Amino acid sequence: MTLKACIKLFLTQAACATAVLLGVLIVLERLAPGSVLPYFNFFWLVPVLVVLIGLAGRTREQENGD
Amino acid sequence: MRIPRVAAYFFATIPWILVIACLGGLFLLRFPPSGRVQFTFPLDGSHAWFDPFLPGQRVSQAGVQADGWSGQRIFDEPVYASARLPGVYDQVTVSLEATTTRQSLIELGILRDPYAFSFEMHPLWSSELAQGWRQVSVNGISGFVRTDTPDHVLVTNDLDRVVTWGATTTSPRWMDQIQSSKTYELSLRGTHDFYVVPTNGIVSFTLAVQDVNRSRGGDFVAFRFSHEEETLWTDAIGTGGSLDRKPNDVYEKQMRFDGLAPGVYRLSVIADDNVFIRRVTTSAQHWVVGPRLYLGDTAGYAPLQPTQTSMWTNSRHVIAETFHAEGRQTISLGSAHMQITKTHTPVALDRAADEQSEARVLQAPKGDVRFVGDAFFAFDPQALFLPKPRRMTDASNLDQEGVVAVITPYRPPTKTSDGGWLRLSTTYLLPLSGDPLKFVLSAPGIFSRSGAVDIRTVDLIYERPALSPREWWKAVKKELALAWRRL
Numbered sequence: 332m333t334l335k336a337c338i339k340l341f342l343t344q345a346a347c348a349t350a351v352l353l354g355v356l357i358v359l360e361r362l363a364p365g366s367v368l369p370y371f372n373f374f375w376l377v378p379v380l381v382v383l384i385g386l387a388g389r390t391r392e393q394e395n396g397d
Numbered sequence: 398m399r400i401p402r403v404a405a406y407f408f409a410t411i412p413w414i415l416v417i418a419c420l421g422g423l424f425l426l427r428f429p430p431s432g433r434v435q436f437t438f439p440l441d442g443s444h445a446w447f448d449p450f451l452p453g454q455r456v457s458q459a460g461v462q463a464d465g466w467s468g469q470r471i472f473d474e475p476v477y478a479s480a481r482l483p484g485v486y487d488q489v490t491v492s493l494e495a496t497t498t499r500q501s502l503i504e505l506g507i508l509r510d511p512y513a514f515s516f517e518m519h520p521l522w523s524s525e526l527a528q529g530w531r532q533v534s535v536n537g538i539s540g541f542v543r544t545d546t547p548d549h550v551l552v553t554n555d556l557d558r559v560v561t562w563g564a565t566t567t568s569p570r571w572m573d574q575i576q577s578s579k580t581y582e583l584s585l586r587g588t589h590d591f592y593v594v595p596t597n598g599i600v601s602f603t604l605a606v607q608d609v610n611r612s613r614g615g616d617f618v619a620f621r622f623s624h625e626e627e628t629l630w631t632d633a634i635g636t637g638g639s640l641d642r643k644p645n646d647v648y649e650k651q652m653r654f655d656g657l658a659p660g661v662y663r664l665s666v667i668a669d670d671n672v673f674i675r676r677v678t679t680s681a682q683h684w685v686v687g688p689r690l691y692l693g694d695t696a697g698y699a700p701l702q703p704t705q706t707s708m709w710t711n712s713r714h715v716i717a718e719t720f721h722a723e724g725r726q727t728i729s730l731g732s733a734h735m736q737i738t739k740t741h742t743p744v745a746l747d748r749a750a751d752e753q754s755e756a757r758v759l760q761a762p763k764g765d766v767r768f769v770g771d772a773f774f775a776f777d778p779q780a781l782f783l784p785k786p787r788r789m790t791d792a793s794n795l796d797q798e799g800v801v802a803v804i805t806p807y808r809p810p811t812k813t814s815d816g817g818w819l820r821l822s823t824t825y826l827l828p829l830s831g832d833p834l835k836f837v838l839s840a841p842g843i844f845s846r847s848g849a850v851d852i853r854t855v856d857l858i859y860e861r862p863a864l865s866p867r868e869w870w871k872a873v874k875k876e877l878a879l880a881w882r883r884l
Binding site for chain 2: 332333334336337340341343344345347348349351352355356359361362363364365366367368369370371
């Protein structure tokens with residue numbers, strides 16, 4: 332597997348994992364208020380997710396361009 | 398450049414491993430295997446586990462104060478705060494690092510009944526017990542005795558020389574023999590507790606009750622007869638109410654209880670302030686009312702008929718308050734006098750220093766005033782007795798009053814390492830649900846004395862038994878049940 336494909340795979344998986352984590356934490360906080368937020372302010376995961384999706388998309392565009 | 402497929406897939410699993418570690422870490426924080434979690438933080442309003450005290454007109458804003466320290470200053474009471482529950486725990490220990498200015502007594506309560514807005518109050522600080530007293534425990538009773546007296550003084554039968562603070566005691570086994578019925582023309586407003594000694598095993602009361610309908614609609618009056626916190630009988634009546642704000646007719650409620658064992662019994666009349674007790678007829682020789690006594694007016698009943706406005710009391714300290722301009726007057730307790738000049742403003746009335754013993758007359762010539770004493774009130778000097786020890790209040794002067802023991806679960810404070818601050822703490826059992834936990838801090842008389850309570854840090858320790866696999870599963874199930882309820 333090429334390095335570019337490997338990076339693309341990593342970024343895609345990182346974006347998926349962040350999205351899943353964010354979803355799980357939101358559901359947990361909704362079901363048991365105070366179970367997550369006081370320990371871990373997960374809202375900063377939103378910009379991280381946006382950046383990861385952006386990078387993964389860009390890698391895909393570059394691959395298509397190549 | 399080519400990368401082996403296995404390495405690439407391993408590389409791709411790293412985000413998922415981090416996610417699982419993050420969730421696992423949160424799970425361990427929520428369900429600590431030790432069963433104990435502690436949060437310590439300055440009271441500056443920036444922490445999710447404890448919201449600062451409110452309302453704003455009774456406290457300063459949490460944060461850096463004008464004189465340089467960081468925390469919150471309380472200068473009126475009561476004030477309320479809330480704490481976020483970090484999971485399913487059995488108990489919480491609340492510790493506050495605090496200093497006091499001109500404030501002798503502080504209590505902290507946790508909300509137990511949100512519908513009745515009733516709090517379980519615990520002692521938090523007493524300047525009276527700070528010096529010259531030591532903590533003892535006798536026969537399972539905790540309290541304080543003077544440093545130069547033996548432990549057994551705590552369980553003395555001389556109720557006059559003992560006070561309680563946030564504790565209950567066993568009532569004496571008393572029984573009167575001579576029976577004769579007597580009627581008292583009164584005007585008692587709202588909820589009252591009557592403590593009575595049975596006569597030949599009988600307690601009988603006839604209460605003339607009237608709803609004056611100062612707010613529209615009917616009311617309910619509940620009656621409860623109990624002994625040692627055990628309810629023996631309950632009843633309730635509904636008053637008709639009216640749409641024209643006319644007072645209802647007077648209704649007579651007769652109660653008679655036979656075959657009673659020796660002791661002190663309590664008859665509680667629970668009603669709002671629209672309901673008046675106009676007359677009491679009883680065969681009891683010893684009966685008292687308290688610690689709350691609200692003398693009402695006679696408008697709409699018999700304005701010209703005199704009602705009793707003089708009582709005998711074993712209280713040493715009384716707080717009086719009127720809610721109507723007609724209730725402004727001079728009240729007296731023994732030779733001590735106090736003028737009520739404003740409505741809705743509590744006034745403290747204490748006995749003179751040389752009148753600490755025996756019953757004294759409490760007078761409120763115009764009526765229309767609410768009293769809360771540290772003991773009880775009677776409408777006949779022969780009827781007065783002390784069914785249980787006096788309450789310790791912010792006005793208590795234990796030396797002057799000759800008190801030898803204080804029955805209380807109070808935990809003496811410790812001094813912080815930097816000196817000047819005290820660590821005040823108390824422990825509550827936690828209800829199954831009730832997130833967030835609501836607290837009330839009471840500092841009686843703080844406003845009238847221009848006192849202050851400064852709090853700089855809060856320490857919360859939540860505890861449950863260390864988790865075995867079975868207990869762990871129990872805790873998870875409780876949490877799941879709470880989550881299901883919220884859906």
